[in-house]
Amino acid sequence: MSNIWDIVVSSTCACAVCILIAEILRLIVNHSIEKWRKDPRSPAFLADLSEIFDSAISAFTYVASTFEKGLLLTVGLRSGFFLVSFILGVVFCYTSSNSDPTPIYPLVKYWRTIRLGIHETNHPSTLKRGFVTSAIRSTVTYFKLGWRSLLGQAVGLFVAISWSKYFWDGWLTSHHVNQLARLDECSDCQNTAIFLAFLIETGITYIFFVAFGFIDEMFGPRGGDSNPMRSDLMCNVLKNLVALLSMHFFLDVTGSFANPYLAYAIQRHCIVDVTRAAIFTFVYVIGPFLGTIVYLLRPITWETPKTKRSV
Structure with a gap:
């Protein structure tokens, strides 16, 4: 003991x-x-x-x-x-x-500019070419504006x-x-099928944003309001309780990261070949980014919350 x-x-x-x-x-x-x-x-x-x-x-x-x-x-x-x-x-x-210590942070911070590449295209007559052009423009904008944070x-x-x-x-x-x-040592946190792991990491990221946004809206401080239930501390406590709930259910399934850097830090020695690298990228990089983009593309009802969490 x-x-x-x-x-x-x-x-x-x-x-x-x-x-x-x-x-x-x-x-x-x-x-x-x-x-x-x-x-x-x-x-x-x-x-x-x-x-x-x-x-x-x-x-x-x-x-x-x-x-x-x-x-x-x-x-x-x-x-x-x-x-x-x-x-x-x-x-x-x-x-x-x-x-915030996540590569998702620049995407959220500069989303108003990055999303212009999604809605605007130089080739409106060709849907496929327009989508590729928009995706490239948005990606370039993401790295152009977020390189300091990423570095x-x-x-x-x-x-x-x-x-x-x-x-x-x-x-x-x-x-x-x-x-x-x-x-x-290799500490592989993925203990389920690849596509299911992808859905979990995508869904966890999306749920975090939804839950955090709701918490900010309901419990965030307002000017002139002395209600102790509406404070930064209350918001931070509730957000981390949501993160703990996620860990409870998915820690042994995918790691419940929703953060590519943290997933890499833990599992970096498991990425031993191209196949493992591709699987890692699909689950732990594309998944969280997709979950974030789906959230950011929603009709705006409240401000996008901070991305910080406890895991």
Whole structure:
């Protein structure tokens, strides 16, 4: 029992240290950038640098903390995993306020511009050619507007994996050292048919947006309203309860990621050939993007919610 308690404490402390260091670094760097930008002679790329850095920090804390809380599953502490996921999810809603750690974020952020490529085409007389042209235009717009966020997230993902390997190897507890090999092992989370897994990841993403939008509408703060039931904290708590419910049903089926980067971080060593890479892309990349696009194409009834969640 004491060994299990040590694992819970060490994993929780490691998450806290990871988040604290990242947020202190975010504060220092962003303060320096803002101070530098006040100089009329400052280079124009500073705004890009700030966005890249914010995205990297958000992705780093998200992925590194996921590895830490995953240790609880290795000793059968499933309830502890859910509890830590819930707490971290609420924390992430505040620490990642400038950039959600998912490649879906630029799609949501710039959707009003990206969707123009879907509704406009240079070839209205040819439906097939028009669709291809629209899809290409929208994809180019997505990368053109979102490259800073995507670059930062990729850097944060790489740093988080390197961080875990470095600190698990002797810097933390004996349990971390014993589980070090897991970081380089295949952890396949897909335990169902390919098409069903695709539908699950697509559906989970869509349901998250619907549920989060409803929560923002019903419980989000309003100007001059002092109702304690309408606050950012209430929204964040309810959103992460929805995420926990999703994990409860689908954690052992597809992983319940709805986030291509996080799915890659966990399953990267399972992508050993073209076939596995194609399956991963279909389920964990196309699925969440399709779920997001279907949601964004709906008739607008409320503002699109933030994409942050606890897993």
